[in-house]
Amino acid sequence: MIRALVQRLRNKTRAWARRRHGIDPDPLTLSGRRIYILPSALGIGYAFMIFAMFIGAMNYGNNLALALAFLLGSLGLTAMHYAHRNLATVRIASALCEPVFAGQLATFRVSIENTSRVARHEITVSTDHGGAKPARIDPTERSVLELTLPALRRGTLVLDQFEISTRYPFGLFRAWAYVNMPMRCIVYPRPSERGIPPPPLETDTGGAQDATRGDEEYAGLRAFHAGDSPRRIAWKAYAREQGLHVKVYAGTAVTSHMFDWSAVKGHGVEARLSQLCRWIEDAFAEGRAFGLRMPGLEIAPNIGPAHRQRCLTALALFEGGDDG
Amino acid sequence: MASAAAAAFASAKHWPRFTQQLLWVIGCYALTVLPQLGDISLWLTILAGVTVTWRIVAELRQWRLPHKWIRIAVAFAAMLSVFATYRTLNGLEAGTAFLVVMGAIKLLETQNKRDLTIVLFVSYFLLFAGFLYDQDLLLLPYMLLAIWILTATLMRVHQSAHMRSREALGTTAKMFLQAIPLAALLFVFFPRLPGQFWSLPAREQARTGIDDEVSPGDVSELSVSGTLAFRVRFDGAVPPPRERYWRGPVLHDFDGRTWRRAQYPYVERRLLPTGPTYKYRLVMQPSQRVWIFGLDAVTTWPRNARRTFDYQLWANRPIATLMVYDLESASNYVVEGPLPNLLRAAALRLPEGRNPRSLEFARTLRSQVDSDEAFIAAVLNKFRDEEYFYTLEPPRLESNSVDDFLFNTKRGFCEHFASTFTMLARAAGIPARVVAGYQGGEFNPMNGYFNVRQSDAHAWSEVWIEGKGWMRVDPTAAVSPQRIESGIDAAISEDEEVPGRIFVRSTLLSQLRNAWDAANTFWNEQIVKFGQAQQQSLLSLIGIHDADWRALGWGLVATLIGFFASMSLYLALRYRPPRREPLVQAYEQLCKRFARINLPRAEHEGPHDYLTRVAVARPELAKQLSEVRALYVNLRYGPNPLSSDISRFRFLINQLRI
Numbered sequence: 004m005i006r007a008l009v010q011r012l013r014n015k016t017r018a019w020a021r022r023r024h025g026i027d028p029d030p031l032t033l034s035g036r037r038i039y040i041l042p043s044a045l046g047i048g049y050a051f052m053i054f055a056m057f058i059g060a061m062n063y064g065n066n067l068a069l070a071l072a073f074l075l076g077s078l079g080l081t082a083m084h085y086a087h088r089n090l091a092t093v094r095i096a097s098a099l100c101e102p103v104f105a106g107q108l109a110t111f112r113v114s115i116e117n118t119s120r121v122a123r124h125e126i127t128v129s130t131d132h133g134g135a136k137p138a139r140i141d142p143t144e145r146s147v148l149e150l151t152l153p154a155l156r157r158g159t160l161v162l163d164q165f166e167i168s169t170r171y172p173f174g175l176f177r178a179w180a181y182v183n184m185p186m187r188c189i190v191y192p193r194p195s196e197r198g199i200p201p202p203p204l205e206t207d208t209g210g211a212q213d214a215t216r217g218d219e220e221y222a223g224l225r226a227f228h229a230g231d232s233p234r235r236i237a238w239k240a241y242a243r244e245q246g247l248h249v250k251v252y253a254g255t256a257v258t259s260h261m262f263d264w265s266a267v268k269g270h271g272v273e274a275r276l277s278q279l280c281r282w283i284e285d286a287f288a289e290g291r292a293f294g295l296r297m298p299g300l301e302i303a304p305n306i307g308p309a310h311r312q313r314c315l316t317a318l319a320l321f322e323g324g325d326d327g
Numbered sequence: 328m329a330s331a332a333a334a335a336f337a338s339a340k341h342w343p344r345f346t347q348q349l350l351w352v353i354g355c356y357a358l359t360v361l362p363q364l365g366d367i368s369l370w371l372t373i374l375a376g377v378t379v380t381w382r383i384v385a386e387l388r389q390w391r392l393p394h395k396w397i398r399i400a401v402a403f404a405a406m407l408s409v410f411a412t413y414r415t416l417n418g419l420e421a422g423t424a425f426l427v428v429m430g431a432i433k434l435l436e437t438q439n440k441r442d443l444t445i446v447l448f449v450s451y452f453l454l455f456a457g458f459l460y461d462q463d464l465l466l467l468p469y470m471l472l473a474i475w476i477l478t479a480t481l482m483r484v485h486q487s488a489h490m491r492s493r494e495a496l497g498t499t500a501k502m503f504l505q506a507i508p509l510a511a512l513l514f515v516f517f518p519r520l521p522g523q524f525w526s527l528p529a530r531e532q533a534r535t536g537i538d539d540e541v542s543p544g545d546v547s548e549l550s551v552s553g554t555l556a557f558r559v560r561f562d563g564a565v566p567p568p569r570e571r572y573w574r575g576p577v578l579h580d581f582d583g584r585t586w587r588r589a590q591y592p593y594v595e596r597r598l599l600p601t602g603p604t605y606k607y608r609l610v611m612q613p614s615q616r617v618w619i620f621g622l623d624a625v626t627t628w629p630r631n632a633r634r635t636f637d638y639q640l641w642a643n644r645p646i647a648t649l650m651v652y653d654l655e656s657a658s659n660y661v662v663e664g665p666l667p668n669l670l671r672a673a674a675l676r677l678p679e680g681r682n683p684r685s686l687e688f689a690r691t692l693r694s695q696v697d698s699d700e701a702f703i704a705a706v707l708n709k710f711r712d713e714e715y716f717y718t719l720e721p722p723r724l725e726s727n728s729v730d731d732f733l734f735n736t737k738r739g740f741c742e743h744f745a746s747t748f749t750m751l752a753r754a755a756g757i758p759a760r761v762v763a764g765y766q767g768g769e770f771n772p773m774n775g776y777f778n779v780r781q782s783d784a785h786a787w788s789e790v791w792i793e794g795k796g797w798m799r800v801d802p803t804a805a806v807s808p809q810r811i812e813s814g815i816d817a818a819i820s821e822d823e824e825v826p827g828r829i830f831v832r833s834t835l836l837s838q839l840r841n842a843w844d845a846a847n848t849f850w851n852e853q854i855v856k857f858g859q860a861q862q863q864s865l866l867s868l869i870g871i872h873d874a875d876w877r878a879l880g881w882g883l884v885a886t887l888i889g890f891f892a893s894m895s896l897y898l899a900l901r902y903r904p905p906r907r908e909p910l911v912q913a914y915e916q917l918c919k920r921f922a923r924i925n926l927p928r929a930e931h932e933g934p935h936d937y938l939t940r941v942a943v944a945r946p947e948l949a950k951q952l953s954e955v956r957a958l959y960v961n962l963r964y965g966p967n968p969l970s971s972d973i974s975r976f977r978f979l980i981n982q983l984r985i
Contacts, residue, residue, distance in 0.1 A: 028930050059459070065458060066462075070514050078502060078503065088899070143905070
């Protein structure tokens with residue numbers, strides 16, 4: 004009951020803060036004016052303690068006890084200023100957010116930079132779904148904090164608002180600001196269960212034009228790059244002390260899958276996307292080449308993580324496509 | 328054992344953070360319990376000690392904490408035992424014991440930040456309780472140290488990342504230094520209420536000082552203590568040493584050995600000063616008794632005191648804290664009117680069948696002289712001329728103590744002489760009584776106060792002389808005039824122990840004592856007893872005269888505003904980013920100048936886009952701007968910027984006529 008009320012109040016303040024500040028630039032230097040501060044539950048306890056001391060001291064006419072109450076009270080007010088300043092003028096920027104599959108947790112990264120010459124403490128970011136572990140940020144350093152959000156559906160998951168907050172120095176006050184910095188995360192479709200076999204491999208004989216692919220015909224040597232297969236290193240040339248080279252082949256017959264939207268019929272859009280996703284994942288895991296054919300989009304067969312990402316992103320952002 | 332402890336300390340750095348924090352918190356708790364140790368009942372102290380020790384061992388050995396129901400049972404038992412010990416939970420002493428025990432029991436379930444914080448809050452409260460007990464200047468540094476360490480620990484407990492204790496202590500010290508001015512101003516401006524608004528049972532504490540009954544040996548026992556009883560500062564004239572009698576309980580009832588206070592209400596007779604009156608301020612140390620030892624006899628007194636029929640001054644309640652009284656006294660006075668019959672009877676009453684030889688002696692002596700005054704002089708002469716000695720270590724007396732003293736031992740302290748004299752006077756038909764109090768006092772030139780110590784405790788007699796009223800007669804003065812003129816140290820022979828004699832012998836020590844005493848007086852007067860009067864005088868120093876509630880309220884508001892402003896300013900300065908590099912500064916200056924002619928740079932605009940836009944808006948500057956732009960982009964983003972180019976850039980900017 005009370006929790007629901009608090010949540011409603013919180014939502015209202017958030018909406019209000021959003022109207023007040025608008026969309027924030029990325030990166031954002033947090034101005035002191037938009038930092039809110041309230042005593043925490045502990046702070047309220049502290050206030051009660053000081054009040055009890057105050058009443059007792061007044062009652063006994065005891066000046067030292069009164070001075071202690073005033074000192075602790077003043078310390079509380081000083082702590083309030085520290086809490087506020089601890090947050091003001093930090094520089095907030097969004098950082099890389101890696102795509103996830105639907106049903107997983109999306110991790111949004113927020114980079115927080117301390118532009119001042121004083122260390123900042125206990126800075127954290129949070130949403131309704133939880134927050135990061137509070138971090139200490141040394142002068143002119145930056146710290147990347149992570150926010151996780153459940154990615155329920157494929158598409159673009161947008162985190163449009165989060166809180167940056169601190170309870171430094173004594174946990175008596177919580178200073179926070181609403182940051183309206185939209186951050187996006189691509190959510191791939193959830194891969195369906197294994198079961199339906201992928202379409203058979205096709206042999207592409209047109210690879211002759213493509214000098215970068217294939218393994219049929221020796222086409223010369225090129226310099227070694229990190230990541231080249233050791234099987235292709237020209238050891239003989241190396242033995243002749245000509246340096247490390249790799250043999251290049253071309254004009255190949257390449258086998259690849261072509262995953263076609265229209266080939267997965269009658270399952271509904273999401274199910275079809277899930278099936279395509281599963282095939283792509285399996286093919287990628289086994290190192291087989293694959294291509295993707297969607298309505299209005301065709302991605303030629305290829306291999307590698309960039310290709311996989313391109314295909315999965317196409318699935319994630321796929322729009323339309325009736326059940327025909 | 329010692330090596331085990333050393334090994335434990337060596338491995339302290341590798342303990343989990345919670346363990347370290349817990350040990351710090353326990354340390355803080357112990358720090359705040361320490362000053363209270365003497366005041367809490369022994370077995371509750373042991374209970375707390377055992378609990379804390381168990382918790383430490385459990386933490387180091389990683390034992391499981393006791394089950395919830397066990398903890399509740401222990402807490403309940405502890406509460407009952409506090410109640411059983413003190414018969415109440417209300418009141419300072421029981422409350423403190425309760426806090427100490429509950430703090431220890433809270434440790435049993437302490438396993439997170441919140442619990443640690445609660446123990447720290449309990450410790451803060453124990454510090455507070457400590458101040459209610461004792462406001463000594465000596466305690467202050469300890470209390471400040473404790474509150475500092477406590478707060479630094481609070482800070483460390485609330486850090487998720489590791490924070491070194493040195494950093495926490497440093498930051499907290501800084502915060503305290505910033506908070507102290509505000510606290511001091513609040514302290515000065517906060518309106519003070521006169522007196523308590525509800526009363527809690529006062530703490531049971533040993534009563535000190537003069538008792539309301541005097542037996543032989545009582546005063547001399549008191550005299551071995553150098554503890555301060557009260558301080559006096561005269562406003563104007565100072566009475567001569569032989570008139571510095573500080574009047575305490577007046578004793579009428581005598582059982583042959585012990586003098587006691589009269590319990591009946593008698594009519595008061597008016598008191599008329601015949602000599603000068605003295606105005607003075609008297610600062611009573613806590614004694615847990617009601618007597619205010621005014622100069623004999625008090626003629627004007629404040630409303631929180633009253634005067635009895637026999638001119639004792641009583642506080643309204645036992646003096647449990649330092650109390651300040653502004654009084655006026657006359658050391659020479661007559662009492663108007665005849666002695667009421669009831670009082671005469673009380674002042675003549677003697678126990679049946681006790682001290683027969685003394686009775687006989689007094690009656691014989693009285694028949695030989697022709698007036699009461701002559702009788703008194705004769706008795707004093709006897710003390711002076713015969714072998715009577717004033718000593719701190721008188722021999723023990725038999726049950727007929729007056730007889731024994733008068734005829735056998737002849738060695739006594741002031742109460743022996745006063746008691747004997749009074750009894751003789753009564754036997755001779757002269758109304759007489761014993762007055763207990765202090766005589767003398769040591770002047771401290773550093774603060775103008777007379778310090779009256781327990782060693783100045785004294786007893787003397789009062790006799791009723793028709794037409795003059797009650798007259799002070801001090802038989803001790805007859806035996807040992809130095810006691811009255813120069814104090815106990817001069818009166819007691821070299822080989823007897825006298826408190827404070829060492830201070831009299833060494834000037835350096837006595838100066839040190841005086842300085843410490845002056846510091847204490849200042850502390851007591853200006854801080855401990857800070858009240859409406861000091862508030863008014865302090866405020867009139869800064870030009871606020873007759874400050875009322877409203878003035879104080881404005882003072883508080885101004886203080887708070889000042890604090891908020893200065894804190895914000897200070898922290899903004901401290902947290903400001905480091906200076907930008909000169910190139911960026913120059914560029915930002917340029918942007919500002921354009922902003923003044925309504926061409927502000929938008930957030931998203933880089934230098935290239937922005938300056939191009941400006942050039943379009945101000946075509947006459949286009950040529951210069953294009954060079955500025957090229958130079959800036961080159962300097963900012965290109966490799967190896969030349970310092971000469973930066974100068975050129977500045978020059979170009981200054982050339983621009985915007």
